[in-house]
Amino acid sequence: MNREKMTRDLDNVDEEKFIEDLKEIILDAAKRCRNCNYCFTICPLFHSTRGFMSQTPSGIMQSINYALRWNLLKREDQEILRDLLYLCTTCNGCVLRCKSKATGLPVLDAIEAGRKLLREMMIGPLPQQRKPLKDIYLYGNPYGEKPETRVDWLKGLNVKMIPPESAEVLFYVGCTTAYEPNLHPIGKSLVRLFQYLHINFGILKEEVCCGEPARRMGDEGLFREMMTRNLDQFKSVGIKTIVTISPHCFNTFLNEYSSIQEEIKIQHYTQFLAEAFKRRTPLFKREISSVITYHDPCYLGKHNQIFSTPRELLKMIPGVKLVEMKMTKEESLCCGGGGGRMFAEVEEERRLSDMRIAQALEAGANIVATACPWCYKMLQTSIQDANLGNKIVVKDVAEILSEELN
Amino acid sequence: MTNMESSGIDRIVKELAKIVPEKYILTHIFERIKSSIDTFPYEAERRNLPYAIVMPKTKEEVSEILKYANRIRVPVFIRGSGTSFTGASRYQVPGIVINTHRMDEIEIYEEFGFFECGPGCICESVAKEIETRGFFLPFAPGSRLIASMGGLIANNTSAHVVDASIGKPGDYVLGLEVVLPNGEIIETGTKGLRRPAGTDLTKFFVGGDGLFGMVTKIRMRLVPAFEMAYGIAIYKDLKSLAKGVQRIYRERRPLPLFMEFMEKKTAEIGYKIKGLEIPKGSVILFVSIGNSKEGASQIANQILSSLVAENPIEAQQIEEVELWEKLWSSREVIGSYLMQESGNQWSSAEVVSNLMKLEECMDDASHFNYDLPVLSQLTLYLFGHIGGLTMHPGVIIPKEWDNEKKKRAVDEKFQREAELNLKYSTCGGEWGQFAKRTPFFIKRYGKESYELVKKIKKTFDPNNILNPGVLEGEPQQ
CATH class of the missing domain: 3.30.70.2740 (Alpha-Beta Plaits)
Structure with missing residues (x-):
């Protein structure tokens, strides 16, 4: 099967124009870049790689720019360029920094255009990222898991399956929570919270990947195919609200799917719960003595400016002490899992999630809360690897709320 | 210096890898480009791209790199964050670039009254580190978010602060550790809190434009933080504004830490962005300092009394912090706003x-x-x-x-x-004295002065290994 051709046909996109548009995004942004390098210190790569100048937002952008302008896409340069482009976690910090302090460039658009271009030229993605892309296409998830086992975690939870049933709210679980046993407690916590709030909700019987990893890894054809599959399904079941667990799915539906936002309300679960708790004040069973620090997932915070809602939810719990890490909110340090990096080993002199756990400990926290399955996994791995489980644990905001509800 | 064949570059890398772990040496084209461009709006030139970029961690590694460069007569350029405004970080010949990023350790010795940091430390990080302990970093470049301490010291830049208020960075540098261009390592200055009287080699390197050595450690006095008060004056024209500023000096007022101005048309842009009422003239914003709030406020009033004498449209202290932040940021956002509006x-x-x-x-x-x-x-x-x-x-x-x-x-x-x-x-x-400014230096101080600097350079760096091109300047179009 020629998947390249197939996805391209499915898109019905003028390939030449597609490539020209990508080049234009890169060249225009790079030409306007002043190389002030203000983007360096906000970038997770500056803190986690060796820190060469090409391993920074403007460095990556200038690399693809000069590759095009000086025709540097020869064999020996291809892999180097690819490795630079796929280092980026797509956290959006550089875009915010450039907007507030410098030229206001779409740095991330340029980097992602570069990835798409390399994908078109069969240079990208990274070798380890090919399988998850293939798995999304074949199985509807990047982990190569069987579609029919996707809802196994729901056994005994009495949750509506859409179709044949219908519901007001579609709880979009996402691939990672659905397939990772370690993350099932997050999904189950949300089910419990929705039931506590008497929400008329259901889960798609044949839920498939939103396509976010495909777009981040530069496979625009596959992304569009997953978008079409999801949109068709959403429309056919007549859903009005979608609530996601993952900020990545949330951002994809909200900002990257065409013609969905006018008909369907898209919410991250933290937003949905905050609204629902206004209608029904939650009762908590006890006062807790935990010191919690909240790690901002990039696609909730830096991409969608949702900083206070998750914190407000945590503050509802009696006795909770919320502390901030030294890099927080707009300046939050990425966990390292975004931008396709969940599926590949890339250069890390210092692991981002290790740095984040160190920051959480420095802030005096014994719980690092987050609201993203990937952040959860990354942070948990760091805690386990450093054997810090007796000092700090990672918990999803939904888990904490669910545990403390009366 | 001419371009080298790739076999020559391989040889350099092989030798550098005996000094620094190989992973800290890069020769790929993309790093070579990004490590040789600066804030100038035109693109890199292939013929001037560096051969290799190396990231040493210790002074000994720097020393060995410079000794090797002298043996093979290859230029070495020291690169902090590459944000020079005079062209000092845009190289005119190929060479080896030493990136200082890994030399980024900071130690605060409160009991000694100083801190020490590596040249790769970022100004903002150092400032935050010492501010949490109640100290103040006595300079504030616009590029504070990325400027490296090595670059700041090499330029001795007072940046946005008023020199006559608190002086230049060099006034706070107690001593340095320096690797000379020939690879010798020296220490200058003191671990006490009095800077040397008489000959102090520190002076060659603080504000030395990177000509005489690579600073590998900076020791600076810890300056206690002070209280601040804020003020504004708006004048109908620049003449009155200038007279107001002259009065501050002539009437012997304590000088403010910062005193910024925006010409009316420019101020309108900043005010509009920040949602402030459009000013009726050109604007002065200042920050006075004191040991207490009251002290800073008294000084602000003294400054205002001079400014008022030139009949401003408005002159007052700003006590509401939120308003002050809006006013101050109206000045800070102008450059970025103009770039974002125009896309240039x-x-x-x-x-x-x-x-x-x-x-x-x-x-x-x-x-x-x-x-x-x-x-x-x-x-x-x-x-x-x-x-x-x-x-x-x-x-x-x-x-x-x-x-x-x-x-x-x-x-x-x-x-x-x-x-x-x-x-x-x-x-x-x-912004430093040389590179694009070399012709100015010669006109301003004469050929004799310039020749003298060249002789000093020759004494320190007989083979002209370190940062060549900075002193010579770029051939004018």
Whole structure:
């Protein structure tokens, strides 16, 4: 099967124009870049790689720019360029920094255009990222898991399956929570919270990947195919609200799917719960003595400016002490899992999630809360690897709320 | 120095890898490009790309790299964050780039009253680190978010602060660890809190434009944080504004830490962005300092009493912090706003007046591009650090212009800057003395002075290994 051709046909996109548009995004942004390098210190790569100048937002952008302008896409340069482009976690910090302090460039658009271009030229993605892309296409998830086992975690939870049933709210679980046993407690916590709030909700019987990893890894054809599959399904079941667990799915539906936002309300679960708790004040069973620090997932915070809602939810719990890490909110340090990096080993002199756990400990926290399955996994791995489980644990905001509800 | 065959570069890498772990050496084209471009709006030139970029961690590694470079006569360029405004970080010949990023350790010795840091430390990080302990970093460059301490010290830049208020960074440097261009390692200065009287080699390296050695450790006095008060004055024209500033000095007022100004048209942009009522004239914003809130406020009032004497439209202290933050950021956002609105790049000069002729100099600065062939095609904006008698007339360079035209624009800027600073017998206080400014140095201080600097350079660096091109300057178009 020629998947390249197939996805391209499915898109019905003028390939030449597609490539020209990508080049234009890169060249225009790079030409306007002043190389002030203000983007360096906000970038997770500056803190986690060796820190060469090409391993920074403007460095990556200038690399693809000069590759095009000086025709540097020869064999020996291809892999180097690819490795630079796929280092980026797509956290959006550089875009915010450039907007507030410098030229206001779409740095991330340029980097992602570069990835798409390399994908078109069969240079990208990274070798380890090919399988998850293939798995999304074949199985509807990047982990190569069987579609029919996707809802196994729901056994005994009495949750509506859409179709044949219908519901007001579609709880979009996402691939990672659905397939990772370690993350099932997050999904189950949300089910419990929705039931506590008497929400008329259901889960798609044949839920498939939103396509976010495909777009981040530069496979625009596959992304569009997953978008079409999801949109068709959403429309056919007549859903009005979608609530996601993952900020990545949330951002994809909200900002990257065409013609969905006018008909369907898209919410991250933290937003949905905050609204629902206004209608029904939650009762908590006890006062807790935990010191919690909240790690901002990039696609909730830096991409969608949702900083206070998750914190407000945590503050509802009696006795909770919320502390901030030294890099927080707009300046939050990425966990390292975004931008396709969940599926590949890339250069890390210092692991981002290790740095984040160190920051959480420095802030005096014994719980690092987050609201993203990937952040959860990354942070948990760091805690386990450093054997810090007796000092700090990672918990999803939904888990904490669910545990403390009366 | 000519370009080298790839076998020659391989040999360099092989030798460098005996000094520094191989993973800290890069020779790929993308790193070579990004490590040799700066804030100038035109693109890199292939013939000048460095051969290799190396990241040493210790002074011993730096020393070995420089010894090796001397043996094979290959230039070495020291790179912090590459944000020079004078072209000092845009190389004119190929060579080895030492990236200082890994030399980023900071140690705070409160019991000794100083801190020590590596040249790769970022200004913002150092400032935050010492601020949490109640100290203040006595300089504030616009590029604080990324500027490296090594670059700051090599330029001895007072940046946005008023020199006459708290001095320059060099006034706080107690001592240095330096690797000389021949690879010898020396220590200068003191671990006490009195800087040496008499000969102090520190002075060659603080503000030495990177000509005489690579600083590998900086020791600076810890300065206790002080309280601040804020003030504003708005004048109907620049003449009255200039007279107001002159009065502050002449009437012996305690000088503010910061004193910024925006010409009316430029101020309107900043005010509009911040949702402030459009000012009726040109604006001065200042920050006075004291040991207490009351002390800082008293000083602000003394400054205001001088400013008021020149009949401003408005002059007062600002006590509401939120309003002050809006006003202050109205000045900070102008450059980025202009770039974002136009989609092009900001480029400005550093015109410095003497106190006597401030009125005239401000008038010159406000006509900076008046008769220049390329720059006169563009709108001029004017703001600056008027407490330090510094003006930044600037333009937005269209991205559509070709490289040659952009180069002419940059050269015109430096030529006019030189003319004005010669006219007022001053010099830049922020951006370094050489590279694009070498012709100015020669005119301002004479060939003898320039030859003297060359001789000093030769003494320190007989093979002209370290940062060549900075002192020589770029051939003018």
